[in-house]
Amino acid sequence: MIIKRKNILAAASVAAMVVTLGSQAQAQQRYTVGSLAEGTTPFIVNTAWANAINKYMPGHKVTVSAVGAATKHAILVAQGKMDFSMYAPIQYRLLYKQIGPYKKITNGPELTEKISQLFSYPIGQYHVVVYESSGIKSFADIKGKKVFLGPPAGVATRNTKLIIDAMTGYQPGKDFVQVKMGWGAAAQAFQDRKIDVWITVTTSPSPSVSQLTLSNKIRLLSLDESKFDHPSWKKYISQPGRNMATIDPGAYGPNMVNTEPVLVTGAVVGLAVRSDMDEDLVYNMMRAFWDHQEDAHAMASFMAKTINLENAVESLAHPVHPGALRFYKEKGIKLNIMKLSK
Structure with a gap:
């Protein structure tokens, strides 16, 4: 009888532990942030955001999802099916006007109000990468080649089409083969030498x-x-958040064969959140991330120049989440929020 009683007590103890652990698991709030592929600036920034919340906000768990295009992620956030995503100023304008990748959307203005910005940062530059052995030395040489422009429904693809048209007059499907796949798959395909030109x-x-x-x-x-007088270039560069830069020929070591600075173009993007997320929750998330930004800086050599409060407010566009506004106000940071609906 004593043995049976001990067994019963042990079983009860295990059951209580299971219930407790189950309750803790249920109490943990889970979120998803949509991202571009591993190795890209948005992936590193989004991972840093997830790490900060997971580390400094017990009971909250953020997972990074690098599947699909940023244009799709924005719609998922607006629909409440995703919590955070990369979001560029040009995406807001395209969605509001229901053009480009959002031409099939019928409620664009409504959806733009359901996506709120948290902070901005420079995504980097368009790297048009080829192997030296390919013989490709300029944009003119991509004729007849297999070229990855970006995910088929992405804003990046829209931009790279404009850039290539301005540089060469070439059109996908006519002058070169457009490789249609996601960011991660394209990176792997280029490594496997299945495509000739990789744009990231x-x-x-x-x-x-x-x-x-x-x-x-x-x-x-x-x-x-x-070629900067070309109509396609003017259309590209007139978009909000565009910039120009140069990449030093030594940026990637001795196996980068360029001997002169490479003229490139880039953009500013940001992290967005569901507009209906609780203000206090978003405020605390902002604090968890920005009060420990040194954690993000440690993730890559360029992150200190990418993630800082000066960049965070450089290209903020309406609407900005109230939790983020409260954070910036407490920091004494003045905001110049862009209106992009026009």
Whole structure:
């Protein structure tokens, strides 16, 4: 009888533990942040955001999802099916006007109010990468080649089409083969030499590009300033958040064969959140991230120049989440919020 009683007490103790653990699991709040592929600037920033919340806000768990295009992630956030995503100023304008990748949307203005910005940051530059052995030395040489422009329904693809048209007059499907796949699959396909030209948007030096140069000689294609009067270039560069930069020929070590600075273009993007997320919760998340931004800086050599409060408010566009506004107010940071509906 004593043995049976001990067994009963032990079983009860285990059951109580299971119930307790189950309750803790149920109490943990889970969130998803949509991201571009591993190795890109948004992936590193979004991972840093997730790490900060997971570390400094017990009971809250953020998971990074690098599946699909940023244009789709924004719709999922607006629909309440995703909690955070990368969000660029141009996405707001395209969604509001229901054009480009959002041309099939019928309630664009309504959806834009359901996505709120938290902070902005420079996504980096468009790296147009080729292997030295390909013989491709300029945009003109991509004729007849297999080219990855970006995910089929993404804003990046819209932009790279404009850039290539301005530089060469080439059109996908007519002058070159457009490779249609996601960011991660394209990076792998380029490593496997199944495509000739790989375009990725990332800060220099990029981890994914640096990995390539460990055993391969590569070239970055430079923009031609003489083509900047082209209508497609003017259409591209007039979008909000565009910028110009140069990449030093030594940025990726001796296996980068460029001998002169590479003229490139880039953009500013941001992290967005569901507009209906609780103000106090978002405020605490902002504090968890920004009060420990040194954790983010440790993730990559370029992160200190990418993640800082100066960049955070550089390209904020309406609407900005009330929790973020409260955070910036407490920090004494003045905001100049863009209105992009026009």
